[in-house]
Amino acid sequence: MSAAASAPVLVHRDTDELAGATAARLVARLAQAQSLRGSASVVLTGGRNGNALLAALATAEGRDAVDFSRLDVWWGDERFLPEGDPERNVTQAREAVLDALPLDAARVHPMAPSDGTYGDDASAAAKAYAAELAAAGAEEAGAEQARPEGARAEEAGAGAVPAFDVLLLGVGPDTHVASLFPGHPAVAETERHVVAVHNAPKPPPVRISLTLPAIRTAREVWLLAAGEDKADAVSRALSGQFGPEEAPACGAYGTERTLWLLDEAAAKLP
Numbered sequence: 001m002s003a004a005a006s007a008p009v010l011v012h013r014d015t016d017e018l019a020g021a022t023a024a025r026l027v028a029r030l031a032q033a034q035s036l037r038g039s040a041s042v043v044l045t046g047g048r049n050g051n052a053l054l055a056a057l058a059t060a061e062g063r064d065a066v067d068f069s070r071l072d073v074w075w076g077d078e079r080f081l082p083e084g085d086p087e088r089n090v091t092q093a094r095e096a097v098l099d100a101l102p103l104d105a106a107r108v109h110p111m112a113p114s115d116g117t118y119g120d121d122a123s124a125a126a127k128a129y130a131a132e133l134a135a136a137g138a139e140e141a142g143a144e145q146a147r148p149e150g151a152r153a154e155e156a157g158a159g160a161v162p163a164f165d166v167l168l169l170g171v172g173p174d175t176h177v178a179s180l181f182p183g184h185p186a187v188a189e190t191e192r193h194v195v196a197v198h199n200a201p202k203p204p205p206v207r208i209s210l211t212l213p214a215i216r217t218a219r220e221v222w223l224l225a226a227g228e229d230k231a232d233a234v235s236r237a238l239s240g241q242f243g244p245e246e247a248p249a250c251g252a253y254g255t256e257r258t259l260w261l262l263d264e265a266a267a268k269l270p
């Protein structure tokens with residue numbers, strides 16, 4: 001059975017309770033990470049459950065326990081659309097809560113839009129995000145200081161993804177996570193940390209996504225699903241009968257902890 005399929009499952013009464021409890025859990029986890037390491041990092045997900053969680057974070061009790069100026073914010077995937085498009089995950093996250101938080105803008109790392117520096121070249125945008133992650137990973141590992149002058153980052157062992165404290169993933173009705181869809185080449189990627197996704201079955205067709213190897217560098221991976229339309233996906237992913245290529249959620253797990261956070265409707269199938 002995969003690590004994701006054998007992870008603890010916490011069931012909340014409904015979507016609101018799931019969002020509220022997860023926001024409180026996130027605050028506690030990030031505050032703890034900051035007390036241990038000085039800063040914290042979170043990888044956001046788009047979709048209904050991710051946005052409900054962010055909206056709940058706006059009013060979460062104890063929210064001020066987190067020093068938001070020492071929080072790195074990354075995204076697990078993005079819909080490759082123009083800047084400010086209402087369907088972009090970053091636009092929705094900003095509206096839900098980010099614009100109201102005292103974040104350090106330099107620590108907020110959205111994926112590029114389709115009308116930005118890389119134009120409509122989603123592969124170039126994915127590479128750029130991988131490079132941004134690699135730079136942060138190198139900094140975290142202290143590799144930047146150790147690197148001999150003139151040496152390329154990769155030669156100094158840099159290039160790793162940072163060890164995110166919490167990586168959030170909304171689980172789609174087809175078991176997709178981030179923009180890794182069942183049967184798509186991106187879900188089988190073993191080398192790259194970020195890829196362009198073309199012909200996605202859910203609109204928009206072009207997306208950018210972290211890959212499973214990048215997701216698995218996170219200390220904690222939290223899989224979120226609420227609503228009846230997610231029950232089948234949850235049941236498939238937790239059955240232990242499918243691999244990540246058929247049920248991508250099965251391939252998502254953290255180095256320290258993996259949690260399934262559900263509501264009763266999503267948890268209802270055996």
Ligand SMILES: O=C1O[C@H](COP(=O)(O)O)[C@@H](O)[C@H](O)[C@H]1O
Pocket residue numbers: 045046047048049050077078079089169170171172173176177178179202
């Ligand atoms: O398109 C996306 O969908 C998934 C799942 O969203 P949901 O609305 O079914 O909960 C989400 O995790 C992903 O970030 C997003 O781009």
